[in-house]
Amino acid sequence: MKSVGLLAFYLPQYHPIPENDEWWGKGFTEWTNVARAKPNFDGHYQPHLPADLGFYDLRLDAARQAQAELAKQYGIDGFCYHYYWFGGKRLLEQPLEAMLAGGAPDIPFCLCWANENWTRRWNGAEHDVLIAQQHSPEDDVAMMEDVARYFADSRYIRIDGRPMLLVYRVDILPDPAGMVRRWRETCERLGLGNPYLCAVQSFGLEDPTGYGFDAAVEFPPHGIMTHDVAGSVSALQPAHRGRIIRYGDAARFALERAEAQYPRFRCAMPSWDNTARKQWTGTCYYGSHPLSYRAWLAKLIEEAKANPRLPQPLVFINAWNEWGEGCHLEPDQQYGHAWLEATAAARTGGVPTAVQLEGILAANVEAFPDVPADIAWTELTLAPTAVWGRPTWKQRTALALRQWVSRRPAVKRLFRPMARLLGIVD
Template identity: 50%
Template sequence: MALFNPLDHPICFSRPLRVASTASARFWMEHIPFGMFLVDVLRPRVLVELGTFSGVSFCAFCQAVKELGAGTRCYAVDTWKGDPHNGYYGPEVLSDLKSHHDPLYGGFSRLIQSTFDEAVSHFADGSIDLLHIDGFHVYEAVRHDFETWLPKVSDRGVVLFHDINVHEIDFGVWKLWEELKQRYPHFEAMWGQGLGVLAVGKQQPDLLGSLCNSSDGELTAVRDFFRQLGLRLELARERDELTVRLQERSDVIGSFKQSVPMRFFYVWTREGLGGVARRAIGKLSAIRRQLSFGRHRRSGRANRRMNVRPIAFYLPQFHPIPENDSWWGEGFTEWTNVSRSTPLFSGHYQPHVPAELGFYDLRLAEMRQAQADLAREYGIYGFCYYSYWFNGKRLLSRPFDEVLASGKPDFPFCLCWANENWTRVWNGLEKDILIEQSYSEEDDRQHIRWLANAFRDKRYIKVGDRPLFLVYRASSIPDPVKTTSIWRDEARKLGFKELYLCRVESFAQEREPPACLGFDASVEFQPDWSSLPTLTKPLRRGRVWQRLIRSGLLSKAYQQNDVYSYKHVANLMRHRDEPPYKRFPCVTPGWDNTPRRKHGAIVLRGSTPKLYQRWLEATLARFEPYGPGEDLVFINAWNEWGEGNHLEPDKRWGRAYLEATRRALCGK
C-alpha cells in the first residue's frame, strides 16, 4: 500500500473536545482518531451524519474540519427522540449538544431535527462527499438509509457504517456490510464496535484507495496504530473522570479545614466541651462518608461498614419475547408461572405475590431504576444479570441492552452466561429441546467481542481492572481451557489487560478446581441441591409417611417433590468445609421452584428473614477476601420469583429480607 506516515496527518493526534458521557456514546470514542484522519484525507465539501445522539462522532468531524480549515459544510440529522437500541430520551440531549456545538461550529455546521427521509430532499444529488450512517441498526433500516441517500453521494463520495462488528439482538449493519463490500472498495476498522469505510465514488485520494485495496496483512500496522490511539482517548477520558472525583474530595477537605475552627468555637460558647466533642464525632463521620472513594459510589448505611461487595443474581424474564410466546403461550413471562402457583401442602407458602414493585415489566426504564434504588438502599453493591447467548442469538436481552445503551440506572452490574439448553423441563420433558447451546471457536470469539461492549461500561464490575464474567455451567463447554484462552486473547486484542473469569458451582459436575478449566475462581450457588441428598434427607420420607399418603392423610407433594428444612440446610451450609481454591460464597433467602415444575421440584420450607440473616452473617464472618477486589459475596437472588428466592418485597414479608440483608452487612 502507499506509504502511510502518521506525521503527515497530525489531526489524528488531536484530543476531542466533546467526550462520551453514556455507554452507547462511548462506542465511538475509539474511532475518533481514524474519523479525523478521514476528514483530512478526503477534505469533503459536504459532510452528513445520519444519527447523531449526543454528538461524539459529529463533533469530532466538526473539530477536524475547523482545525484543518477544510471549508466543509457539516450537517447532523436526527430526531433526537431515541430508538429501541439507544433507548428513548427527552429534549435535554439535543439541548446539551447545542450548547457545545453551536458556539464552536455554528458558522459551518447545522443540526437538523428531522427524520432521515424528510431531510433527504434538502440535499442535491451528487453533493455529499462523506456520509456517516449511524441510525437505527436493524438490517432493513440501514439498507433503506443507504439506498435512499446513495444518489446524494458524489463521485468522490465515501459512506461510513458504524457497528459492523455488532451481531447481537437485531443489529443488522454487519449483514448489509457483508453485502456491500462485495460491490465497492472498502476498508474495515475492526477494533471496538467496528467502522466500515465504503468508497462508493470513483474518484478517491491515493491513500484511501490504497487502504481500500491492500491485503489484511499489509494493513495490520495501520489498524494497530489507530486502535491504540482510540484506546488512548478512552483511557484519558477515564483519567479525567478520576481527576474530577479526586478534586471533589479535595474540595471537601478544604471546606472542612476552613469551617471547623469557627464552627466549633461557636458550639463551645453555647454547649461547652461536651457539645464540641459530639459535633466533632458527627463531622468526622460525615467527612469519612464523603471521602469514601471507589469506582461506584457506595450508598446506604450498610455499605459504609462492610469490606465486601454483595452481588445479587438478576433474572430478566419479566417481559414477553416472541420465542416464549411460541413455546409457552402468548404473553408468557415469569409472572405467568408465579401467578398460577398454589400451595401443595399445609404450610406451603405459595403463591409469592409482589408488593410495592408489583407485577412489573422490565421494558420500563422507571422500573429498572426503582429496582436499583431499592437494592442500593439496602446495601446491595450490584446485579449479576443472566445472559442467554446461543451461538450469536440472544434471548431476554432487551432489559440489559437498554441498561447498557441508556447508561441508567447508574448501578454496578456484571454478566453470567446461562449456557444451558432451553427445554420443556418445566413440563417434565427435558429432552424436548427448544433452543440448543452449541460451541465453536468462532462463536467463542464472537461472544467475547459482544461482551466487550458491556465490559467497557464504567458501571461494569471488575476485580481490580479485570472485568468479572461468570459461566453458569462451565463443564458443559467441550474444551473450557481452549474457550477461556480464546476469550483472554481476544480481550487483550480489544484493549483489556485481562479478564476475571468465574465458574458457578451450579451442579455436581462443577466441583473441579476452576484453574483446571481455565477459570480464576468459583462462585458458590445456593441452594447447593447436588449436595443436599448426601447431607440430609427430604422431609416426610419413609414407610410411615408413604402409608399416610396412601390413606389420604398427607399430601402427595412430599413424594413428588424434594422438601427440605430451610433452617437445617442453612445450618449445614454455614459449617461445611472450604475448598482448596478460590470460591466466592453465596446465600439464598429461600427456594421453591414449584411454580415452574409440575413435579420434581425442590422446596426449602420454613425460610424466615431471621434465619436468612443468620446464614448471611455467618457467611460474612467466615469470608476473607482473597486479594484486592476479590471481595465478592453473591445472593441468589434479587428477583427469581418463579423459584421462590427473591429479595424484592412480597405481600407476606414486605421488605423484611432486605432489612435482614442490611443488618447482616452492618454487623448488627
C-alpha cells in the same frame, strides 16, 4: 480492611418476547408461572406475590430504576445479570440493551452466561429442547466479542481492574480450558485486558482453576446435600412427587463446608421453591425465614472479610428476583421488606452466637413469626423446639448416594436421566 460487597443474581425474564410467545403462549413471562402456583401441603408458602414493585415489565426504565434504588437502599452493591447467548442469538436481552444504551438502572453490574439449553422442563436437559447451545471455538470468540460491549460500560464490575464474568455450567462445555484461553486472547485483541473469569459451582463442579478460571462462585441450592422431609409434612397433596427439604438443614450444610483451597466467592439464598415452575415435581426448601437467611449471610460476610484467597471480598445472593423459584429479595406480600432488612442487618449487625445460630436453624419457621429481621443479636431470645426428627436409615442412604454421585462427574453424566428420576442428583 475492605468492606464486603454484596452482589445479587438477577433474572431478566419479566417481559414478553416472540420466542416465549411461541413456546408458552402469547404474553408469557415468568409472572405467568408465579401467579398460578398453589401450596402442596399445610404451611407451604405459595404463591409468592410481589408487593411494592408489582408485576413489573423490565422493558420500562422506571421499573429497572425502582429495583436499583431499592437494592442500594438496603445494601446491595450490584446485580449479576443472567445473560442468554445461543450461538449468536441473544434472548431476554432487552433490559440489558436498554441499560447499555444509557437507560436505567444506575447500579454496578456483571454478567453470568447461562450457557445451557432452554427446555420445556426448565432444567437444561437434552430432551424437549426449545433452543440449544452451540458451543464451538468460533462461538467462543463471537460470544466474547458481544460481551465486550458490556465490559466497556463504566458500571461494569471489575476485580483489580479486570471485568468479572461468570459461567453457569462449565460441566457441559466441550473444551472449557480452550474457551478460557480464546476468551482471554479475544479480550486482549479488543484492548479490554485480562477478564476475571468465574465458574459457578453448579452440577457438581468444585475447583475450576485447573481449566484456567480465576475463581469459583457458589450457587445454592446447588451443592447442598440434605435429606428429604416430605414424609414429615401434613396434608401433602397426593399428586406431589417433588422434594421437601428443611431450609435450616441446607444453611447448616453450607456453613459447615470446608474452606476452599482456591478462590471461592460464597453465596446465600433467602429461600428457594420452584413449585411455580413444577407444581407437582418441584423442590421446596421449607421453613426459610428472614432471620435464618440473615444468620447465613452474616456468617458468609464474616468469612469473606478474613479470606486471604479473595482478591476482593464479595458475597453473592441467589437471588434478587427469581420469583419462579421462590427465591427473591424483592418485597412480597407475606414478608414485605423483611428479606431486604435482613440483608442490611447482615452487613452491619455482626453474627449470632453459636447457640443462637443452632437455635435459628433448628427451629420451625412458626417459632419466631414476630421477630423482626433486623433485631440486634443481643436482644434475641429464642427457645424454639425443633419439630423435625433425625433422618431415617432410608434417608441417610439416599443422601449418602447423592453425595457419592455428586463427587463423580463422569458417573453423574452417565446416569443423569435415571438419577434425576430418583432424585439423587441436583
